[in-house]
Amino acid sequence: MRIVSPLACLLVIALAGCSPPKPPEEERRPEPQAAAVVQAADAYKDSARAAVAKTEDAAAKEKAALDAATQ
Template sequence: MRIATSLAWLLVVALSGCSPPKPPEEERRPEPQAAGVVQAADAYKDAARAAVAKTEDAAAKEKAALDAATQ
């Protein structure tokens, strides 16, 4: 009887090690931190557009002044 109980116990222990693994928890990726980079890039683009507009405006005024002086 002791041998049968021991064998049954060993069988239970052996089979419990063969249970299917638990599925992995859902991977949680970190949220992107690009908001600051996007804002900086937008500010740079806005400054570049403003510089272009200012330069074009100054060139147009200079051309108008030269045209007025030659007439």
């Protein structure tokens, strides 16, 4: 019987720690940051597209130069 009591206490403490956190008060809720995240993602995508276009342009120029050199 002595073992059950400490185990029950540990179980209650463990379950109390697993309860979901309470949401913040309405006045303290953070502002949505979705617009900033979307803007940063769009800038990253634009940079990636520009890099692809630049690489493809350089490859086309190199191919044209090689074709001109072999003829």
